[in-house]
Every structure is written in structure tokens, then in C-alpha cells.
Amino acid sequence: MWIYDRKLQYPVKIKNPNAAYAKIIISQLGGPDGEMAAAMRYLNQRYTAKYGEIIGILNDVGTEELAHLEMIGAILYQLTKGLSPDQIRAAGMDQYFVDHTAGIYPASAAGVPTDMKYIGVKGDLIADLNEDLAAEQKARVTYDNILRLVDDPDVRDPIKYLRAREIVHYQRFGDALRIAQDRMNSKNFYAYNPSFDKGCGC
Amino acid sequence: MTRESAFLKDIQAEDFALYEAALYLNGHPTCPDALAYYCQQRNKVKEMKEQYESTCGPLTIYGNHDQNCWQWVSTPWPWEKEAN
Numbered sequence: 001m002w003i004y005d006r007k008l009q010y011p012v013k014i015k016n017p018n019a020a021y022a023k024i025i026i027s028q029l030g031g032p033d034g035e036m037a038a039a040m041r042y043l044n045q046r047y048t049a050k051y052g053e054i055i056g057i058l059n060d061v062g063t064e065e066l067a068h069l070e071m072i073g074a075i076l077y078q079l080t081k082g083l084s085p086d087q088i089r090a091a092g093m094d095q096y097f098v099d100h101t102a103g104i105y106p107a108s109a110a111g112v113p114t115d116m117k118y119i120g121v122k123g124d125l126i127a128d129l130n131e132d133l134a135a136e137q138k139a140r141v142t143y144d145n146i147l148r149l150v151d152d153p154d155v156r157d158p159i160k161y162l163r164a165r166e167i168v169h170y171q172r173f174g175d176a177l178r179i180a181q182d183r184m185n186s187k188n189f190y191a192y193n194p195s196f197d198k199g200c201g202c
Numbered sequence: 203m204t205r206e207s208a209f210l211k212d213i214q215a216e217d218f219a220l221y222e223a224a225l226y227l228n229g230h231p232t233c234p235d236a237l238a239y240y241c242q243q244r245n246k247v248k249e250m251k252e253q254y255e256s257t258c259g260p261l262t263i264y265g266n267h268d269q270n271c272w273q274w275v276s277t278p279w280p281w282e283k284e285a286n
Contacts, residue, residue: 001280003262052275059279060263 009067010161014078014154019091021150022079023109029072030106030114033138039065041119041135045128054176061169068162073104075158129177133170140166206258213250220247
């Protein structure tokens with residue numbers, strides 16, 4: 001089970017609301033490479049991850065992604081707090097506002113609600129860990145793109161922190177893939193692993 | 203049932219009672235009976251968890267007391283039958 005820790009993993013303190021920024025940053029809440037998808041991907045993959053070290057990495061990175069989901073929620077909340085209808089219209093947030101007001105709803109920047117089609121759970125260590133490595137890189141690129149579009153240092157600071165965490169997670173999943181490959185049959189050159197799934201006919 | 207799993211079952215029961223009291227307090231933040239129960243139960247759960255972690259292994263990522271081994275990845279995970 002989980003216990004809620006009543007603190008953000010890294011502080012979020014934004015002086016100036018800006019709905020236009022919220023409109024793009026929301027993709028890291030509910031977009032294809034967002035924190036919601038990341039948490040669901042790792043926390044569901046962990047059950048069948050076979051080795052304690054790899055289960056630990058999936059469990060604890062997945063848990064950290066929930067903390068990142070909260071940081072993105074805090075950024076969106078502070079960016080949209082106290083805006084007038086005119087400000088919302090001018091920023092192009094009116095299409096979101098009509099359905100959700102200033103509520104925090106997991107969707108992509110293009111307005112598509114979050115979807116578990118964004119994640120993969122193959123039940124195979126090599127397949128799942130390669131998906132995870134790619135997911136961390138895709139999230140890092142999304143943060144790079146947000147940093148290309150956002151000037152406010154109050155917003156950039158926590159976004160830079162989250163970007164750095166994607167790189168660290170990529171390294172931890174690299175550890176996990178190395179551990180999995182080290183435990184495969186040494187005669188297996190092709191990174192599929194008959195010993196994980198005996199009787200598959202290969 | 204092993205000694206560890208019997209102990210864990212007791213912790214689950216006491217922890218559940220504490221959580222239930224906390225949920226109730228959210229809607230009744232000044233209820234003196236609930237606050238007194240929460241304080242007493244919190245101490246009981248804290249002691250049980252400390253004892254469990256020092257003998258059986260970590261309950262959270264911050265509860266690894268073995269200085270020579272990262273037991274977090276070597277003890278059964280909660281979804282395994284062996285842990286229940």
C-alpha cells in the first residue's frame with residue numbers, strides 16, 4: 001500500500017499565472033509521455049519483473065512518478081489560479097475551461113484525455129525494460145520542448161528538475177536491463193531469453 | 203503461517219484501524235474521542251512497525267536496518283503469496 005507524504009518532491013512557487021504555459025505543460029500530466037502514463041507503466045509492469053532488483057527499480061521509479069504527477073498538478077494549479085475569463089480566452093484556454101473550469105484534468109496539450117494505450121505491459125523483461133528506457137527519453141524530450149517554449153524562471157526551475165529525473169531514471173532502467181541480460185543464457189546473443197519463458201518454441 | 207506473516211497480519215489490522223480513524227478525522231477534525239484514539243493507535247502502530255523492521259525487513263524504502271544488505275530487493279514483495 002501507499003502512504004501519502006505531505007510534501008512536494010521539489011518546490012513549486014510560481015508568481016505569475018499563465019494559462020498559455022498551462023496549456024502545453026498539461027501534456028506531462030495526461031499526455032502520451034506524461035507522468036500518469038509513466039507511473040501506470042512501471043507500477044503495472046513490476047509484478048512479473050522476476051528479479052528483486054528490477055522489481056525494486058520499477059516499484060520505486062513508479063512511486064516517484066506519482067510524486068512528479070503531483071508536481072505537474074501543482075504547476076498547472078498555480079499557473080491557472082485566479083485568472084479572469086478574458087485572460088483565459090486570450091491564452092486560448094477557453095476550450096479547456098468550458099469543460100473543466102480550472103480543474104486539473106489529465107489530458108494532452110491537444111486536449112486528448114489520458115489513455116492506457118500510451119503504455120505497454122508485455123510481461124517480458126527485455127520488452128518491458130526497453131519500453132521503459134524509450135519512455136524516459138520521450139519524457140525528457142517533452143521537457144526539453146517545454147523549456148523551448150517557456151521563459152518564466154519560476155516555471156522552468158521545477159521543469160528542469162523533472163527533466164533531470166528522466167535522465168536518472170533512464171540510467172536506473174539501464175541498470176535493470178544490464179541485470180536482466182547478465183542473467184540470461186550466455187550463449188544467447190540476441191537479447192531474447194528462452195530461460196525466462198521456457199516452452200515458447202524458440 | 204510463519205512468524206513474519208503473523209506479525210505482518212497484526213500490523214495490517216492495527217494500521218487499518220489507524221487509517222480508518224484518520225479518514226474519520228478529516229471530516230470531524232475536532233472530535234476529542236477520535237483524536238485520543240488516533241494518538242494511542244499511532245504509538246501502537248509505530249512501535250509494531252519498528253519492531254517488524256528490525257527483525258523481519260523493511261516496510262518502506264526508508265526502513266532498511268541491515269547495514270550489510272539492501273533487504274528491500276531480497277525480501278518477498280507484498281503481492282507474492284510468501285509475503286501474505
